[in-house]
Amino acid sequence: QVQLQESGPGLVKPSGTLSLTCAVSGGSIGSNNWWSWVRRPPGKGLEWIGETYHSGSTNYNPSLQSRVTISVDKSNNQFSLRLSSVTAADTAVYYCARRFGGFDSWGQGTLVTVSS
Amino acid sequence: EIVLTQSPDFQSVTPKEKVTITCRASQSIGSSLHWYQQKPDQSPKLLIKYASQSFSGVPSRFSGSGSGTDFTLTINSLEAEDAATYYCHQSSSLPYTFGQGTKLEIK
Numbered sequence: 001q002v003q004l005q006e007s008g009p010g011l012v013k014p015s016g017t018l019s020l021t022c023a024v025s026g027g028s029i030g031s032n033n034w035w036s037w038v039r040r041p042p043g044k045g046l047e048w049i050g051e052t053y054h055s056g057s058t059n060y061n062p063s064l065q066s067r068v069t070i071s072v073d074k075s076n077n078q079f080s081l082r083l084s085s086v087t088a089a090d091t092a093v094y095y096c097a098r099r100f101g102g103f104d105s106w107g108q109g110t111l112v113t114v115s116s
Numbered sequence: 117e118i119v120l121t122q123s124p125d126f127q128s129v130t131p132k133e134k135v136t137i138t139c140r141a142s143q144s145i146g147s148s149l150h151w152y153q154q155k156p157d158q159s160p161k162l163l164i165k166y167a168s169q170s171f172s173g174v175p176s177r178f179s180g181s182g183s184g185t186d187f188t189l190t191i192n193s194l195e196a197e198d199a200a201t202y203y204c205h206q207s208s209s210l211p212y213t214f215g216q217g218t219k220l221e222i223k
Contacts, residue, residue: 046152046160046203046214061211062117095159101166101207102150106159 002027004096004107012090012114018083022096022107029077030054034099037070037081039092040109047092051099052079086114118142120204122215130223135191137218139204144184148208151180151189154217155200163202164189196222 008020022035029035036051050060052070060068069082083090091114097103119142129135139149147167152160162171164180167187177192191198199222204215 045217046154046205048212048214059210063211099207101148102162102171102205103152103160104162104165104171106161109159 002098002105004098004105006094006096006107006110008110008112010111010113012086012112013116014087014114016086016114018081018086018090018094018112018114020081020094020096020110020112021078022080023076023078024098025077029072029074029079032100034059035070035072035079036097036099036103038095038097038103040095041089041092049081049083049094088114090114117211118145118206118209118213120206120213120215122202122204122218124218125216126219126221128221128223129194131194131196133194135194135198135220137189137191137202137220139182139187139189139215141185141187141206145206145208147183148206149180149182149187150205150207151178152203152205153198153200154203160203194220194222198222 003025005023012018034051037049050070052058052072067084072079093109095109096107098105121140149167151164154160163178168180179190201217201219
C-alpha cells in the first residue's frame with residue numbers, strides 16, 4: 001500500500017517561500033496517478049492547490065497559480081510544493097495526496113504557520 | 117469553477133440512525149464526485165469514488181448515489197466512530213473543488 005509523508009519547515013516568514021516535500025513509499029511515483037497538494041486553513045474546508053504527473057505535467061488552482069510551483073523528482077520518488085510570497089492567509093495544514101479520480105491516499109499532513 | 121454546496125452544514129444524530137448528506141454541483145459533473153471522511157487531527161479518507169463506488173475497506177453502511185448535479189452520501193445505522201466532517205469533491209474539471217463540509221455530531 002502506498003504511503004505518503006510530508007516534510008518541511010513548520011514556520012515561514014511573511015513574504016517568504018513555503019517549501020514542502022512529499023516522499024512516496026510502497027509504490028512508484030511513475031505510476032499512472034496524479035500527485036497533488038491540498039490544504040486546510042484553520043477552521044475552514046479543504047482547498048486543492050495543484051498536482052503533477054510523473055512526466056512533469058502540472059495543473060494549478062488559478063487562485064494560487066501565480067505563486068505555486070509543483071515539481072516531481074522521480075529519482076527520489078518524491079514531489080514538492082513551493083508557494084511564494086506567503087501571507088498569514090497561507091497558514092494551513094498541508095497534505096500531499098495521490099489522485100486516481102478521487103484522492104485515495106493521503107499523507108498525515110503538516111501544519112505550516114506564516115508568522116514573523 | 118464548479119461550486120459544490122453541501123447540506124446540511126451540521127447535523128447532530130443518534131447511533132443507529134440513518135444519515136443523508138447531499139452535495140449539489142453548480143453544473144453537471146457526470147459521476148466525477150467523490151466523498152471523504154475527516155476526523156480531528158487526521159487526514160481525509162476516501163469513502164466513495166465516482167458517486168457510488170465504495171472504496172476498498174470502507175464499511176458497507178456507507179453508500180453513495182447520484183449523477184449530474186445532485187449527489188447523496190448515506191450512512192445506514194450510524195456508529196459512534198462516524199463522528200467526523202464529510203466532504204464531497206469533484207474531479208470533472210479544473211480546478212478541482214470541495215464542498216464546504218458537513219460536520220456530524222453523535223449525541
